[in-house]
Amino acid sequence: MKKIMALGLSLALASSAFAQLSGNYSWGGSTTVGPIAQQALEQLQKDNPGFKASYELTGSGAGVKSLLAGQYSLAGSSAELSAEQAAAGAVATPIAMDGITVVVNRNIKLANISKADLAKVFHGEITNWKDLGGPNLKIVVVNRDEASGTYGSFYDIFMKSAYADKASAYTKNAIVTKENGEVAAKVASTPGSIGYVGMGFAGEVVKAGGRELKVDGVAPTVANVVAKKYAGSRYLYIVTKGAPASGSVEKAFIDFLLSAKGQAIVKSADFIPLPRK
Amino acid sequence: MKRRNYGEKLAEAALLGAALVSVLAVVFITVFLFRSGLPLFRKVSLGEFLFSTNWAPTAKEPHYGILSFIVGSFYVTGLALAIAVPVGLAVGIYLAELADKRASRFLRSAVELLAGIPSVIYGLFGIALIAPAVRNLAGGSGYSVLSAAVVLAIMTLPTIINVTEVSLRAVPRELKEGSLALGATHWQTITRVLVPAGRSGIIAGVILGMGRAIGETMAVLMVGGNAPIMPKGLGGMVRTLTMNIITDMSYATGDHLTSLFATGIVLFVFILALNIAVQLFLKRSISEVEGAANA
Numbered sequence: 001m002k003k004i005m006a007l008g009l010s011l012a013l014a015s016s017a018f019a020q021l022s023g024n025y026s027w028g029g030s031t032t033v034g035p036i037a038q039q040a041l042e043q044l045q046k047d048n049p050g051f052k053a054s055y056e057l058t059g060s061g062a063g064v065k066s067l068l069a070g071q072y073s074l075a076g077s078s079a080e081l082s083a084e085q086a087a088a089g090a091v092a093t094p095i096a097m098d099g100i101t102v103v104v105n106r107n108i109k110l111a112n113i114s115k116a117d118l119a120k121v122f123h124g125e126i127t128n129w130k131d132l133g134g135p136n137l138k139i140v141v142v143n144r145d146e147a148s149g150t151y152g153s154f155y156d157i158f159m160k161s162a163y164a165d166k167a168s169a170y171t172k173n174a175i176v177t178k179e180n181g182e183v184a185a186k187v188a189s190t191p192g193s194i195g196y197v198g199m200g201f202a203g204e205v206v207k208a209g210g211r212e213l214k215v216d217g218v219a220p221t222v223a224n225v226v227a228k229k230y231a232g233s234r235y236l237y238i239v240t241k242g243a244p245a246s247g248s249v250e251k252a253f254i255d256f257l258l259s260a261k262g263q264a265i266v267k268s269a270d271f272i273p274l275p276r277k
Numbered sequence: 278m279k280r281r282n283y284g285e286k287l288a289e290a291a292l293l294g295a296a297l298v299s300v301l302a303v304v305f306i307t308v309f310l311f312r313s314g315l316p317l318f319r320k321v322s323l324g325e326f327l328f329s330t331n332w333a334p335t336a337k338e339p340h341y342g343i344l345s346f347i348v349g350s351f352y353v354t355g356l357a358l359a360i361a362v363p364v365g366l367a368v369g370i371y372l373a374e375l376a377d378k379r380a381s382r383f384l385r386s387a388v389e390l391l392a393g394i395p396s397v398i399y400g401l402f403g404i405a406l407i408a409p410a411v412r413n414l415a416g417g418s419g420y421s422v423l424s425a426a427v428v429l430a431i432m433t434l435p436t437i438i439n440v441t442e443v444s445l446r447a448v449p450r451e452l453k454e455g456s457l458a459l460g461a462t463h464w465q466t467i468t469r470v471l472v473p474a475g476r477s478g479i480i481a482g483v484i485l486g487m488g489r490a491i492g493e494t495m496a497v498l499m500v501g502g503n504a505p506i507m508p509k510g511l512g513g514m515v516r517t518l519t520m521n522i523i524t525d526m527s528y529a530t531g532d533h534l535t536s537l538f539a540t541g542i543v544l545f546v547f548i549l550a551l552n553i554a555v556q557l558f559l560k561r562s563i564s565e566v567e568g569a570a571n572a
Contacts, residue, residue: 062527140418146335147528167336175420175514176503176524185404190418 021051021249025073028056029063030149031179032198033076033236035269036096040257043265051249057179060149064090064239074250075239078149078198079156085239092237093244095257097272099225100154100232101202103184106209107191110134113213115231119162121194122154124171129192141174142186142195150180153234154196158215184208198236199225200270222272236271310545314538317341321532326539332505334525334533341536343521345507347543350517352422352508353497354490357429362483365434366472369441369479374467392435400499403428408500417512420502425515428496433486440482444475444562477562481555488551492544494519518544 021044027037037055045051055076058066063075068088081092102118104110108129113121120126121139130136144151155166163169175193177183180201187195188208197205199220202212212220215231224230244251256262263273317326321341329342368388372381407427412419448471456466472479502514503524516524522537522544529537 058527065528065530138417145524145528147525165337167333172504172506173514174504175418176505176516178498178524186420189404189409190412190420193418 021048021252023051023249025053025249026056027053027072027074027076028058028066029072029075029239030060030078030236031057031181032060032078032098032150032200033095033238034180035200036236036257036266036271037076037238039265039269040253040262043261044253044256053249053253059145059147059178060152062147067239067241070241073240074253077237077239078234079152080235080237081239089241090239091241091243092239093254093258094235094274095238095254095262096236096266096274097225098234098236099199099220099230099272100150100157100196100234101199101220102194102196102213102215102232103187103202103205104195104211104213105140105187105189105191105193106211107137108134108194108211110211111214112217113215115158115216116162118215119159122159122170122174123163124173137192140190140193141171142183142190142193143170143174143176144183144196145176145178147178150196150198154232157232157234196232198271203270225272226275307545310538310541314535314540314542317532317535317539321536326536327543330507332521334529334536339532341532341539343518343536343540343543345505346516346518346521346540349422349501349508349515350491350519350544350547353425353429353501353515353517354487356422356426356511357433357490358483358487360426360430361433361437361486364430365437365482365486366441366479368434368438370445370467370472372438373442373445374463374471388435388438391431392439396432396493396496397499399428399432399496403496403500411512415510415512418502418514419512420500420514421512422501422508422515423511425497425501425517428500429490429493432493432496433490436486436489437482440485441475441479444478444482445471447478447562448474475562477558481558481562484551484555484558488548488555491517491547491551492519494523498523 034055034057041053041055045053060075060077060079063072064077064081064085066072067075068085068090077092078098081090102113110129110132113132117126117132121132122141122143124141126132127139128136129139155169159169160166175186177186177195180197181204183195183197184201184204187193188205188210202220206212214220218224218230220230220232225233238254238257240250240254244254257266258274266273326341326343327347328344329340330345331340331342332345333340368384372384376384403424408419408421408424411421411424411427415421415423452470452474453466456470457463461469497517498520501516501520503516503520504514505516505521506514508515518540522540525533525537
């Protein structure tokens with residue numbers, strides 16, 4: 001509690017350094033970036049009574065699509081921009097680091113999974129925990145929908161080398177969820193399930209008795225992600241159409257996220273602040 | 278006198294305007310849906326779209342087969358009705374014939390409350406209680422056909438209960454009195470006279486409930502599992518037409534987007550067919566009641 005108050009106080013002090021923001025904005029995108037963006041907005045709106053912005057949880061792909069279509073003036077993304085998105089004028093600014101964390105239900109007592117086995121599980125090639133040294137129990141795969149940036153980065157990081165065709169890489173025999181939070185809730189409540197989430201959401205599974213898995217023997221800890229020892233390391237981005245213009249609200253939002261106080265929000269949301277240069 | 282005429286005319290015009298707005302809305306939605314969805318069939322044959330189970334809209338060679346989702350929609354809806362119809366009938370009969378005033382007032386407000394609960398709440402209830410129960414019962418992950426059907430059954434109950442009660446109350450008194458006067462017991466009167474006489478109205482209510490079930494999105498999305506595959510048994514995962522649209526809508530582009538509108542057309546046609554069926558049964562129900570009253 002003290003910590004939160006101290007954080008709030010320092011936020012209030014820091015944000016007074018920014019010029020007053022005003023106007024109404026609708027933003028959205030990655031559900032992984034959601035907690036960071038929403039906490040930052042809450043703070044900015046408190047400090048700037050004339051400023052209102054919303055952040056919708058639509059998924060990275062959907063967010064960038066809406067940005068390019070002009071519905072949003074800013075989007076969150078948990079995946080690197082595709083060549084098409086970049087060519088259409090999207091510009092991504094990294095605001096935090098994340099380790100995609102593999103989570104399992106509490107009835108699976110596994111500690112580690114190899115990258116190759118992980119790809120096979122999500123491809124549907126391994127369908128029973130006994131093949132991984134666990135109990136004789138069917139694996140319930142919890143996947144994300146294709147709008148998800150985490151879906152994209154999980155494929156790029158863990159599956160691409162084994163399955164070159166993205167469309168057929170993931171098994172179709174999987175629960176398809178629309179949010180990180182939904183993955184966490186379903187993995188926590190479904191025996192034999194496995195899923196993946198941004199590291200800020202892994203706590204929810206662990207709280208419900210679930211477990212994080214090491215991948216190739218490396219745990220998704222802050223140190224391992226920063227050192228890029230953990231395979232699932234990636235950046236989270238704020239995306240704008242064109243480079244964020246100086247003096248714009250979008251630029252102010254990004255600057256706030258990159259400030260010490262913004263990075264403190266990143267940390268309080270259980271993601272990793274950008275390493276200081 | 279003149280003034281009142283103007284007032285009346287104005288009110289009439291306003292009502293006509295309101296009626297036209299709703300007609301126009303239907304026309305616009307229909308035109309928009311078909312214009313956005315039909316272009317798909319320049320690239321994909323209607324046969325492949327309706328009868329293939331291969332849904333891979335983002336593959337290099339995309340496939341748009343929605344048979345699994347059509348089957349899923351009907352599987353879930355059919356099962357939901359199999360649960361909801363007997364229960365709904367029983368409650369409707371109880372309310373119309375058996376319950377005393379206090380019990381029926383209490384029960385009726387409970388049913389009304391059930392109808393007012395947002396579908397996302399049904400979904401949460403499904404995740405917390407029904408999915409684990411189904412997991413123990415039918416195996417699998419619990420996110421399944423049966424879970425979705427149970428949630429939908431509860432959601433369609435109010436419709437079926439209300440229409441059953443109203444249909445039974447609409448049966449002319451003379452029929453009931455005649456039956457009782459001939460020495461039939463109350464129960465015999467209900468099963469042999471009242472329910473058969475209210476049959477068409479009850480069927481219309483069931484079809485109305487079916488329409489609600491087939492169009493429901495949020496609650497089934499939360500408990501159905503949403504895997505784009507043909508449902509395998511009660512414990513298997515299912516994706517319905519509505520779930521398919523909402524899952525992909527936010528990011529789909531090009532033909533993929535068009536295919537979602539085409540999925541919407543299929544849903545629209547089903548709902549339209551159901552509504553026409555309701556109209557037919559209601560018409561029959563009205564003429565039956567009138568016929569019985571005149572006899």
